[in-house]
Every structure is written in C-alpha cells, then in structure tokens.
Amino acid sequence: MVHVKKLPGQSDDQLIRNFSRKVLDAGIINEAKRRQFYLKPSAAKKLKQEEARRNKRRPL
Numbered sequence: 001m002v003h004v005k006k007l008p009g010q011s012d013d014q015l016i017r018n019f020s021r022k023v024l025d026a027g028i029i030n031e032a033k034r035r036q037f038y039l040k041p042s043a044a045k046k047l048k049q050e051e052a053r054r055n056k057r058r059p060l
Helices: 012-026 028-034 041-055
Strands: none
Touching (some): 012 028
C-alpha cells in the first residue's frame, strides 16, 4: 500500500505528483490492468513461454 504524507511547505500538486510516482514504482497500475480479466492457466503459461522466448539473448 502506498502512503504519502504532506510535508510542511509542500503544495497539493507536489503531493499528488509524489503519490502518482509511488503508485507507478509499486506497479499497482500494471497489476490492476493484468487482473482486469481472467486469464486461463494454460493461456498464462503460453504467454510466459512466449515472453521468455522473446527475452532470450542470442550468443555472440
């Protein structure tokens, strides 16, 4: 969970900016998008294999 405290002399815009940055760093938005729809376990496994294939480096 993301917590942000307002510091003395900090504007509301700065507070919102800090909150947004912490939410992005924590990966909350990506996690919510990923969980928006149910993904069958077989489809999840297939996606994971495709991602591993894409990320595999070729030897030089």
